[in-house]
Amino acid sequence: MTTAPAPVSPPGLVHDVRVLAERDFRRSFGRGALVGTVVQPLLFFGIFYAAFSRMLHAKGIDYGRFVTPTLVVQALMFVAIASAMSLATDRGSGLFNRLRTMPIAGSSLGTARLLVVAAEALTSTVVVSLVAHLAGFRFRAGAAAAVGFLLVAVAFTVALAAVTATLGLSLRNQEALAAALYLPYLPLLVVSTGFVPAALFPHWLQPVVRNSPVSAVIDALRALSGGDPSAGRIVPAVLWCAGLTLFFGWTTARAFRKVTQ
Template sequence: MSAGAGLTPAAVLAEGGAASLVRQSALLAGRNLRVALSVPTIVGMVVSPLLFYFGFLAVFRKMFQAQGIDFGQYLPPAIVVMWATFTAVSAAVLLSRDRRGGMLARLRSMPVHGGAVVTARLASDGVRALISICAVIAAAHLTGFRFATGPLGAAAFVLLALAFLLVLSLGTGAAGLAATQPEAIGATLHMPAMPLLMLSTAFAPAASFPFWLRPVVELSPVSAIVDALRAVADGTGLAGALLRAGVWLVVLLLIFSRAATRAYRRAT
């Protein structure tokens, strides 16, 4: 029998040492998912991104086809990145609720590994995002989206999207930990999220922007991730696109992880 067999949740959380990190993280991630997921929520996580996908497809497909762009292949990475962004914003709201409700204070008063709280939050965010990502990929496949790189490319596509979500969640999580009003932090984070999505190659090529905006669009981290997802799916320009996305992920990880660590230490 394993060392953790038969232990109650409280006993697992009270265990000390690095060996308990995985068990504590799993327990807290399960709790996070029970709080965040319900049947209506899961339906919304599937239906909402699909409404965006089919809405954009219906309105813009002919226009892009006239420009020689297969919009059915071009659009899915944009919807995936958009929904990863929205999931990261919702993570901030959930963290803010935990802080206001006293959950974080309770955990800090117990012998819980500090990394377990962060790891559990990221794991639950990843599961929530994965539901939406798989729904978008399945729907997109029905409308012509394909992975020219095969199953390995599909796996890389999902992993890259999740990596972006997890890094972004560190940043939004820092904001959520600093906020005292969950509803306010959600609205506040949506304000920069939408311009970042619009001023990128998510929904239009960089060449379609005014010349004075193109440098902003081309340097955008959102553009880097979206372009890398398209390259992974198409198998074209893969090395350069992945390098650019990787650099942005590392830069954002360094910034956001530091911010999240400082915010967690200050949260009560």
């Protein structure tokens, strides 16, 4: 007497996330894609060093300590933008609709994408920090603060990726999407404490600068790397990251459901 073979259960969430993440890793860390993750931050670091280092040193400002967090944030913005463009490409190729016909966990695609975004953010942050070491950048508050620096950077990238993912799934026109992603990034960076203190802005603009999420994250990174990791300088960044992630995670989920209907 033979027994019937046991039914094969479909792969679980972990398997689905691993398969999708491997696909995104190959695309995000391929030879061409490494330009955005590694080469681009190095290029901007060299440009800003040549343009601002002497001026800042003349004013008694440590270039490595002051500008490095700004360049980290800039690199993270490009990671989030690239993630949205990747989502738009997948949407246009019909990948999402094909995945709906497969027995995969519904949350696996988003989880895999966030893992890859976090890995890209970590890579960019480490690369910029290592190069900035040559310009005098140091973690002066010990290993715990350095880990906090990396965690804030990754959290900010995940928050930004949630924002850009909503755009990537909502805008079908590639030109409109590129404009919506690239045009705001420079004003957000300039109208912040990234390059000059808030007190040097016009009085009417100072509240905007001080309450900007970009300023909050840059100030937190400076505090964690500069030896002053007080709660007052870190909590605003954490709150911004959490708020943006929760709200735009919800809007991204809604946009994804519309795309796959």
